[in-house]
Amino acid sequence: MNGLPGTSAIQARDLCKAYAGMEAVRGVSFDVAPGEVVGFLGPNGAGKTTTVRMISCFLPPTSGTATVYGVDVRTSPREVKRMLGVCPQEDYLDPDFDVLKNLLAYGRYFGIPGREIRERAERLLDFVQLADRKKSGVQELSGGMKRRLVLARALLNEPRILILDEPTTGLDPQARHAIWTRVRSLRATGVTVLLTTHYMEEAAQLCDRVVVIDNGKILMQGAPADLVRREVGSTVVEAWNFDRAFADFLGALPGRLEEVGDRLYYYPGAEDHVERLLDERFPHQERLIRRATLEDVFLKLTGRALRD
Amino acid sequence: MRATLRNLSLRSLRVWQRDADVYFTTWKTEFLPPLLEPILYVLAFGLGLGQLIRHVEYGGRTLGYLEFMAPGIVAVAIMFWAFFESTFSSYVRMYYQKTFDAILATPLLVEDVILGELLWATSKSVIAATIMLGVLTALGLVAWPTGLWVVPIAFFGGLLFSAIGLLFTSMVKTISQFNVPMFTIIMPMFTFGGTFFPIDILPRWALTVAWCLPLTHVAFLTRSAILGFASPHLWVSAVYVVAASLVLAAWALARMKRRLVP
Numbered sequence: 001m002n003g004l005p006g007t008s009a010i011q012a013r014d015l016c017k018a019y020a021g022m023e024a025v026r027g028v029s030f031d032v033a034p035g036e037v038v039g040f041l042g043p044n045g046a047g048k049t050t051t052v053r054m055i056s057c058f059l060p061p062t063s064g065t066a067t068v069y070g071v072d073v074r075t076s077p078r079e080v081k082r083m084l085g086v087c088p089q090e091d092y093l094d095p096d097f098d099v100l101k102n103l104l105a106y107g108r109y110f111g112i113p114g115r116e117i118r119e120r121a122e123r124l125l126d127f128v129q130l131a132d133r134k135k136s137g138v139q140e141l142s143g144g145m146k147r148r149l150v151l152a153r154a155l156l157n158e159p160r161i162l163i164l165d166e167p168t169t170g171l172d173p174q175a176r177h178a179i180w181t182r183v184r185s186l187r188a189t190g191v192t193v194l195l196t197t198h199y200m201e202e203a204a205q206l207c208d209r210v211v212v213i214d215n216g217k218i219l220m221q222g223a224p225a226d227l228v229r230r231e232v233g234s235t236v237v238e239a240w241n242f243d244r245a246f247a248d249f250l251g252a253l254p255g256r257l258e259e260v261g262d263r264l265y266y267y268p269g270a271e272d273h274v275e276r277l278l279d280e281r282f283p284h285q286e287r288l289i290r291r292a293t294l295e296d297v298f299l300k301l302t303g304r305a306l307r308d
Numbered sequence: 309m310r311a312t313l314r315n316l317s318l319r320s321l322r323v324w325q326r327d328a329d330v331y332f333t334t335w336k337t338e339f340l341p342p343l344l345e346p347i348l349y350v351l352a353f354g355l356g357l358g359q360l361i362r363h364v365e366y367g368g369r370t371l372g373y374l375e376f377m378a379p380g381i382v383a384v385a386i387m388f389w390a391f392f393e394s395t396f397s398s399y400v401r402m403y404y405q406k407t408f409d410a411i412l413a414t415p416l417l418v419e420d421v422i423l424g425e426l427l428w429a430t431s432k433s434v435i436a437a438t439i440m441l442g443v444l445t446a447l448g449l450v451a452w453p454t455g456l457w458v459v460p461i462a463f464f465g466g467l468l469f470s471a472i473g474l475l476f477t478s479m480v481k482t483i484s485q486f487n488v489p490m491f492t493i494i495m496p497m498f499t500f501g502g503t504f505f506p507i508d509i510l511p512r513w514a515l516t517v518a519w520c521l522p523l524t525h526v527a528f529l530t531r532s533a534i535l536g537f538a539s540p541h542l543w544v545s546a547v548y549v550v551a552a553s554l555v556l557a558a559w560a561l562a563r564m565k566r567r568l569v570p
Contacts, residue, residue, distance in 0.1 A: 019570040058412060060569065078415040092410035096330040109322050109414035
């Protein structure tokens with residue numbers, strides 16, 4: 001079945017996982033096509049990482065099935081893992097080894113011959129701009145360097161699917177963009193990518209399709225721009241220091257109004273003349289009219305309550 | 309259990325190799341303890357305690373105290389090296405360094421990782437026992453070629469004690485909880501396992517208890533090999549050690565798998 005045209009890169013059906021006394025994932029089904037970049041979006045504890053860990057054979061599903069290029073994760077984990085490159089949320093770099101040795105030791109687990117590992121390691125260290133840090137200890141690396149090394153490590157077995165679990169959490173903007181640039185260049189070579197994130201910008205920048213997940217279930221999926229248009233429309237009005245009259249005025253207009261603390265969010269839905277209308281009626285009201293983003297979709301679907 | 313055993317493979321040697329790589333990059337400091345330990349014991353017991361206890365009756369022969377005691381420290385080393393490696397060191401790799409998680413993203417299965425850890429802890433016993441055998445040979449305390457039996461004894465003894473260690477690694481919630489097996493199992497064996505005095509001088513009940521302890525059998529085998537003593541009871545101890553090591557290793561595998569795969 002391997003690699004037949006029309007085969008999904010990843011196919012999940014009714015995946016469930018219950019552990020530690022709770023249902024982390026409750027019936028998740030999705031497909032990832034070869035070459036596609038799919039992002040799992042969800043608040044902390046939504047079930048993103050648990051789902052990804054079932055696909056990458058870390059956790060056995062409680063029920064449901066998942067296949068990677070047609071190979072069952074349950075019955076053939078070795079074969080599945082050979083096709084995957086995994087960047088886990090925590091780095092798991094080997095602190096007992098230097099940068100180069102981290103890659104050399106990792107390559108052995110895949111049974112790649114020694115000379116081949118060395119060639120690939122050199123090439124990948126160039127790719128992630130760590131060629132001059134070969135002999136550095138892992139502890140000497142910055143957070144961004146560690147993530148780049150983890151990315152290089154995940155690419156060592158030339159995976160058909162790259163799995164990135166919150167690849168840029170905790171990184172500064174430079175380091176984050178460095179990761180994004182590399183993921184985009186991998187996408188251009190046809191690698192399939194499954195990533196989880198709670199950064200909307202990351203999802204919008206990288207993903208062909210996002211899957212919004214919360215409480216262990218998929219709420220919605222689609223191309224980022226389509227989701228925004230469908231769920232929120234094109235513009236959002238944010239206002240502060242407002243009085244009741246202003247709030248009531250917006251409430252009477254078509255669209256959706258949300259009051260959060262001292263801030264008012266108005267989603268007009270279809271394109272209209274809200275800006276001119278507000279200029280005429282409330283010229284002195286403090287407000288901002290901006291383009292709707294994936295974050296607006298996310299908050300609409302998953303709510304504003306804190307998760308942890 | 310059957311699935312666990314079926315998943316065992318030679319890939320576990322990759323995990324063994326990882327631990328060995330770390331060990332041999334710092335071999336100069338790693339070799340130091342097994343080199344110095346016997347010398348220290350020989351000095352302390354030879355110059356000190358040996359003056360008080362001139363002779364020990366053992367196996368129908370009269371031995372110098374040092375001659376009697378030296379094989380005991382090899383047996384103790386077999387126990388300590390395997391136990392420490394499979395508890396504190398394995399726990400650090402599992403819990404703090406997340407080394408197992410990194411390996412599990414590759415074609416290796418959790419069974420490979422656990423078996424690799426067991427084999428590596430076993431290897432530490434074999435390495436330590438072999439180095440000590442060399443030192444004791446240089447001091448003229450080993451009968452050859454029977455002394456060579458120490459190597460297979462260290463293998464099965466090491467496997468036995470690493471399995472015990474890994475069983476506790478599968479249970480503890482914090483690293484300090486290793487104090488419990490340390491002082492309820494390991495230290496009693498260290499003191500009562502036939503290492504520093506011949507156990508047949510113990511009262512009957514204590515003797516029975518002593519013969520239940522794995523270290524007593526490992527020490528008996530080690531001492532017989534190093535002194536070149538033959539005895540029909542050797543078979544009993546050999547069967548005990550080999551059987552216990554295999555059964556405990558299988559049990560440790562199953563328990564660790566439960567811990568690592570929720």
